[in-house]
Amino acid sequence: DHPASEGDPIDPRSFDAVGKAAATLFCRQLARETGLRLSTLRLYSVYGPWEEPSRLIPALICRGLKGELPPLVDPDISHDFVYIDDVIDAYLLAANNRTTEPGAIFNVGTGKLMTIRQAVETARRVLAIAAEPRWSSMPNRSWDSAAHVWVADSSKIERELGWQPRHDFEAGFRKTVDWLKRESSVAARYGL
Numbered sequence: 316d317h318p319a320s321e322g323d324p325i326d327p328r329s330f331d332a333v334g335k336a337a338a339t340l341f342c343r344q345l346a347r348e349t350g351l352r353l354s355t356l357r358l359y360s361v362y363g364p365w366e367e368p369s370r371l372i373p374a375l376i377c378r379g380l381k382g383e384l385p386p387l388v389d390p391d392i393s394h395d396f397v398y399i400d401d402v403i404d405a406y407l408l409a410a411n412n413r414t415t416e417p418g419a420i421f422n423v424g425t426g427k428l429m430t431i432r433q434a435v436e437t438a439r440r441v442l443a444i445a446a447e448p449r450w451s452s453m454p455n456r457s458w459d460s461a462a463h464v465w466v467a468d469s470s471k472i473e474r475e476l477g478w479q480p481r482h483d484f485e486a487g488f489r490k491t492v493d494w495l496k497r498e499s500s501v502a503a504r505y506g507l
Contacts, residue, residue, distance in 0.1 A: 318468035321357070321420040339420060346418035353417065354409040356402075359424030359467045363399030363487060364494040368505045371434065372396075376492050377505050379442035386453035390432035395424035395466040398487030401480040408476040415475050424467025425480045437485050441492065 346353040362372040374385040
């Protein structure tokens with residue numbers, strides 16, 4: 316019911332999430348025992364070039380370039396979409412950081428909730444898609460219904476490392492569209 320901070324209790328809702336939680340705890344303990352400057356970055360919904368073709372943003376773009384929309388989940392599911400270039404910036408800052416505690420954890424997200432409906436509206440506008448969305452034509456993922464607020468509180472990484480996202484959703488979406496149009500070597504992988 317609020318943006319998640321790094322100190323909030325974790326409650327993983329998938330095996331993937333359990334693995335991430337375990338890795339975070341392992342790295343934190345290793346850093347404390349050895350003094351290594353290991354930081355964990357908790358990434359929110361990362362999108363951009365090279366993303367798996369079956370995920371929402373590439374599916375919207377690839378189908379959108381054909382004037383279509385992919386099957387869609389509940390339109391009110393929301394995520395904190397963060398563009399890959401901003402994530403890379405966060406990793407570089409964390410890797411070069413020597414001032415925070417060993418085992419520091421940082422959320423990496425925009426701090427802005429975006430519904431699937433808003434993401435689809437952006438895709439329709441940017442790609443001039445006339446097709447109407449078919450909501451719930453694809454089942455929701457099990458963890459989507461459990462997370463009502465899927466948004467980062469990134470104030471710690473901003474305060475301690477000076478990181479802020481440089482791209483809003485539409486800017487990152489447009490850059491991803493441009494990349495897919497430009498990179499003919501990936502056309503087959505993305506079904507273009």
